[in-house]
Amino acid sequence: MPKVLVSDTIDQVGVDILSQVAQVDVNTGLSPEELIAAIPAYDALMIRSSTKVTQAVIEAGQQLKIIGRAGVGVDNVDVAAATRQGIIVVNSPQGNTIAAAEHALAMMLSLSRHVPAAAASMQTGSWDRNKYVGTEVYKKTLGVVGLGKIGSHVATAARAMGMKLLAYDPFISAERAEQLGCRLVEMDILFQEADYITLHIPKTPETQNLINATTLAKMKPTVRIINCARGGIIDEVALAEAIKAGQIGGAALDVFSSEPLEADSPLRALVGKGLVLTPHLGASTEEAQVNVAVDVAEQIRDVLLGLPARSAVNIPGLHPDVMEQLRPYLQLAEMLGNLLSQVTGGRIDQLTVRLQGELATRESQPIVVAALKGLLSQALRERVNYVNAAIEAKERGIRVIETRDEGIQDYTGGSLHLTAHGDHGEHSVVGAVVGQELRITSIDGFPVNVPPTHYMLFTRHRDMPGIIGKLGSQLGSFNVNIASMQVGRRIVRGDAVMVLSIDDPLPDGILSEITKIPGIESAYMVAL
Ligand SMILES: NC(=O)c1ccc[n+]([C@@H]2O[C@H](COP(=O)([O-])OP(=O)(O)OC[C@H]3O[C@@H](n4cnc5c(N)ncnc54)[C@H](O)[C@@H]3O)[C@@H](O)[C@H]2O)c1
Numbered sequence: 001m002p003k004v005l006v007s008d009t010i011d012q013v014g015v016d017i018l019s020q021v022a023q024v025d026v027n028t029g030l031s032p033e034e035l036i037a038a039i040p041a042y043d044a045l046m047i048r049s050s051t052k053v054t055q056a057v058i059e060a061g062q063q064l065k066i067i068g069r070a071g072v073g074v075d076n077v078d079v080a081a082a083t084r085q086g087i088i089v090v091n092s093p094q095g096n097t098i099a100a101a102e103h104a105l106a107m108m109l110s111l112s113r114h115v116p117a118a119a120a121s122m123q124t125g126s127w128d129r130n131k132y133v134g135t136e137v138y139k140k141t142l143g144v145v146g147l148g149k150i151g152s153h154v155a156t157a158a159r160a161m162g163m164k165l166l167a168y169d170p171f172i173s174a175e176r177a178e179q180l181g182c183r184l185v186e187m188d189i190l191f192q193e194a195d196y197i198t199l200h201i202p203k204t205p206e207t208q209n210l211i212n213a214t215t216l217a218k219m220k221p222t223v224r225i226i227n228c229a230r231g232g233i234i235d236e237v238a239l240a241e242a243i244k245a246g247q248i249g250g251a252a253l254d255v256f257s258s259e260p261l262e263a264d265s266p267l268r269a270l271v272g273k274g275l276v277l278t279p280h281l282g283a284s285t286e287e288a289q290v291n292v293a294v295d296v297a298e299q300i301r302d303v304l305l306g307l308p309a310r311s312a313v314n315i316p317g318l319h320p321d322v323m324e325q326l327r328p329y330l331q332l333a334e335m336l337g338n339l340l341s342q343v344t345g346g347r348i349d350q351l352t353v354r355l356q357g358e359l360a361t362r363e364s365q366p367i368v369v370a371a372l373k374g375l376l377s378q379a380l381r382e383r384v385n386y387v388n389a390a391i392e393a394k395e396r397g398i399r400v401i402e403t404r405d406e407g408i409q410d411y412t413g414g415s416l417h418l419t420a421h422g423d424h425g426e427h428s429v430v431g432a433v434v435g436q437e438l439r440i441t442s443i444d445g446f447p448v449n450v451p452p453t454h455y456m457l458f459t460r461h462r463d464m465p466g467i468i469g470k471l472g473s474q475l476g477s478f479n480v481n482i483a484s485m486q487v488g489r490r491i492v493r494g495d496a497v498m499v500l501s502i503d504d505p506l507p508d509g510i511l512s513e514i515t516k517i518p519g520i521e522s523a524y525m526v527a528l
């Protein structure tokens, strides 16, 4: 039974789903060293934002097939290292959208009406109605930085409260912004005109310290900034200075550049003095935690059962129905890639993938990846998979060319033509799916029609009388049993290929004996 480690607190419903197919160990609060020591035993890891899945953790996780992030942000996972190692990383892109958006709105209103400080003052017996006079958000301008899922929901709710909306997001259209009632503007305009600024962007090299001393200086002296996105998007030192100096109206932070926030962080001293802080609670609603736990546990379960994941961040997502239709063609592409690498032999520097007939109308990327997986499987064995095949090919300098030809109508459903160029020249294979069965339909331009089998013997020879008999006797003398045999030729008594399915691997020394048969130029075994 596979084993899953759950190293952050998730809803029990997620554990129950995982338990259908795996042994589940919930072990939260592990130190980095403890995680590295534990991870080799596990096939899957399920986390939230607390566990840091570093390169060292990934390298130690030699059995890992999938890392599931029960939430949105995967910045605590070294996704590049996971991809290199062929580990799928999945998340829950929408499970906590509403929770995070509502938290941002709660933070904005808390800031405006001093709710946290006023509530805390009640605990100390005071009744100070003058100290906590607030401001209304009605008719104020809200600048939304990042108009994705959370930003859009915040914009919709803020509009309903009568706010005017500006948005900055270089990746969305003005039409989409307009639909949400937002005026799409340049970032500097947003900084200059907004009364409230709310951040809903990922942390990337471009967004790191986006709010800093320079950008703070462009803002209104009354501006209030809300960050429920990611720590590190705001330069915390510059923010604290600006609040202390009265340069801005205040800020509300749910996320920090280092989490948990240090007990002696200078930010804590400003709580109640223009700063509202919460301990990364954006996704912490009962509803969101059920959503993300179900979403991610189901994906881990599916991957452990050999099924595709719906929200993988490091492989192209495909709708399950599309995946089901493509499945035989993925198997075909992988088989042909594997066959081609053995037909070609040696180093390959270029693979051309041609989708023919009806196949040319299908989604091509998974087919190309499957062909690469097959092509590299001789060299990398089980180390290559759908996640890392494209990267491994690139790192080996294999150029991939993809072409389509709808005009070739050779098989119902279409056919796949792979050509490799390498140290030993150019070779090609073609295949199709006939009924539900895979067929090899051409080798180096010679037409054949054979189902792939585990062990196959291929020859290049002159088409002439007696050659098949001699080869059969030779194999018989080495006790090799032939299951089927087929000759492919373009012209009578010209060059030809022979394809034999054999029951066992060829014994040592037999290939050199076969090539001594007059008319046989070359012979090689293929294991599929
Ligand atoms: N506090 C929490 O608990 C919590 C909960 C959920 C999500 N989050 C965080 O909220 C953020 C947004 O999540 P989402 O689900 O809305 O993501 P999303 O992908 O739907 O939206 C992000 C938006 O940011 C835009 N963007 C990217 N780079 C940008 C840039 N340099 N400038 C401006 N816009 C840019 C994108 O175009 C996109 O529209 C993420 O960082 C996520 O990790 C935090």
Ligand SMILES: O=C(O)[C@H](O)COP(=O)(O)O
Pocket: 048, 049, 050, 070, 071, 072, 073, 074, 096, 280, 281, 282, 283, 284
């Ligand atoms: O990116 C996210 O989904 C949020 O930051 C939530 O993080 P959490 O799962 O640790 O609450």
